[in-house]
Amino acid sequence: MKIHEYQARKLFSKYGIPVPEGEVCRSVDEVKKKISDEDKLRVVKAQVHVGGRGKAGGVKLAKTKAEAIERAEEILGMNIKGLTVEKVLIAEAVDIEKEFYVGLINDRNTKSVVLMASAEGGVEIEEVARVSPEKIIKMPIDPTMGLMDWQARKIALQLFSEPSQVRQAAAILVKLYQLYVDTDCSLAEINPLVLTPDKKVMALDGKMNFDDNALFRQHKILDMREVNEDEAKEIEATAKGLSYIKLEGNIGCMVNGAGLAMATMDMIKLYGGDPDNFLDIGGSSNAKKVVDAMNILLSDKNVEAVMINIFGGITRCDDVARGLVTALDEIKTDIPIVIRLSGTNAKEGLEIIKDYGLPTVSTMSEAAKKAIELSKK
Numbered sequence: 001m002k003i004h005e006y007q008a009r010k011l012f013s014k015y016g017i018p019v020p021e022g023e024v025c026r027s028v029d030e031v032k033k034k035i036s037d038e039d040k041l042r043v044v045k046a047q048v049h050v051g052g053r054g055k056a057g058g059v060k061l062a063k064t065k066a067e068a069i070e071r072a073e074e075i076l077g078m079n080i081k082g083l084t085v086e087k088v089l090i091a092e093a094v095d096i097e098k099e100f101y102v103g104l105i106n107d108r109n110t111k112s113v114v115l116m117a118s119a120e121g122g123v124e125i126e127e128v129a130r131v132s133p134e135k136i137i138k139m140p141i142d143p144t145m146g147l148m149d150w151q152a153r154k155i156a157l158q159l160f161s162e163p164s165q166v167r168q169a170a171a172i173l174v175k176l177y178q179l180y181v182d183t184d185c186s187l188a189e190i191n192p193l194v195l196t197p198d199k200k201v202m203a204l205d206g207k208m209n210f211d212d213n214a215l216f217r218q219h220k221i222l223d224m225r226e227v228n229e230d231e232a233k234e235i236e237a238t239a240k241g242l243s244y245i246k247l248e249g250n251i252g253c254m255v256n257g258a259g260l261a262m263a264t265m266d267m268i269k270l271y272g273g274d275p276d277n278f279l280d281i282g283g284s285s286n287a288k289k290v291v292d293a294m295n296i297l298l299s300d301k302n303v304e305a306v307m308i309n310i311f312g313g314i315t316r317c318d319d320v321a322r323g324l325v326t327a328l329d330e331i332k333t334d335i336p337i338v339i340r341l342s343g344t345n346a347k348e349g350l351e352i353i354k355d356y357g358l359p360t361v362s363t364m365s366e367a368a369k370k371a372i373e374l375s376k377k
């Protein structure tokens with residue numbers, strides 16, 4: 001689960017990590033009401049779940065209240081990497097002497113949380129990792145000990161030289177780690193962490209992701225959830241026992257089993273197509289799930305063809321076929337559908353589908369090629 005920057009800033013504040021004051025606003029009217037009449041330097045920031053807002057024009061400075069209102073008007077409703085900006089954060093801007101990066105992430109290789117830091121702040125860390133990976137300092141943290149003060153100072157010493165700045169940065173790292181552990185994060189980044197001309201170290205941006213599997217015990221975090229359309233669909237799917245992840249392509253996939261779902265997406269890619277989603281209806285023979293899955297796929301405006309790929313084991317193909325027929329009776333659609341059923345009760349399943357008048361193919365690669373062809377019509 002992701003939260004917005006303004007929410008991350010609140011958590012930072014609660015943990016004693018210095019952040020400039022700010023107000024989140026949903027409309028220009030709200031901006032007019034919420035911010036003081038004082039003319040001072042502010043920064044107006046789009047609140048969307050993607051990085052690189054600055055480059056996309058979603059972060060702008062304003063010298064007066066009138067300017068802040070103008071910038072908010074420009075940014076609200078803007079589209080950043082496919083997401084519509086519904087909220088802006090209007091924060092007190094600070095002067096920057098230098099920008100740094102610090103972050104924590106779950107690392108599978110070291111089986112621990114890894115602290116990352118870099119003097120190349122401000123730019124996206126993925127970019128630094130690509131161009132100059134040696135500029136990222138990494139330190140795995142022993143989960144039984146936590147991040148100890150000396151470790152935090154050791155990292156801080158590689159970014160700052162003045163003792164007072166090292167102390168400020170080290171304290172921020174320790175607090176960030178505490179917040180990370182307390183709230184079951186999977187990622188927490190401050191980028192940029194800045195040094196101001198008056199030698200204060202503070203966080204100007206915050207990105208936090210949380211482990212979905214821990215949300216059952218993180219009620220306060222769950223209460224912060226704000227979802228966009230795609231995320232809402234994913235959550236709806238989870239509630240219905242489906243694993244669904246929205247992607248960027250145009251071929252809807254309905255598959256049983258995560259491995260087969262991955263293979264199906266690979267197959268579509270191999271033949272030059274682009275999957276719209278990952279969708280695993282799971283291992284059971286539940287016709288209701290097929291109906292739910294078809295509802296999700298067919299209501300998606302990007303889907304131009306659907307590829308159904310079922311390998312029956314515990315899942316019985318005739319159950320899937322019945323679910324499919326029920327779904328298509330309920331949802332009338334012009335979207336072409338290609339079906340491949342194989343394994344348990346495939347023969348019975350295929351008969352149901354043939355009687356219904358839908359095309360079937362016998363192999364995965366045929367199904368992928370056909371779906372791509374149909375999506376282009």
Ligand code: GDP
Pocket residue numbers: 043045050051052053054055059092093094095096099121122123191192204205
């Ligand atoms: P991102 O592009 O989505 O990561 O958004 P950020 O919040 O990191 O802002 C992008 C950039 O805008 C930062 O790296 C800074 O250079 C600049 N910026 C953000 N806040 C301030 C501020 O208060 N003062 C100044 N001078 N620049 C800022």
Ligand code: MN
Pocket residue numbers: 052122191192205
């Ligand atoms: Mn940033």
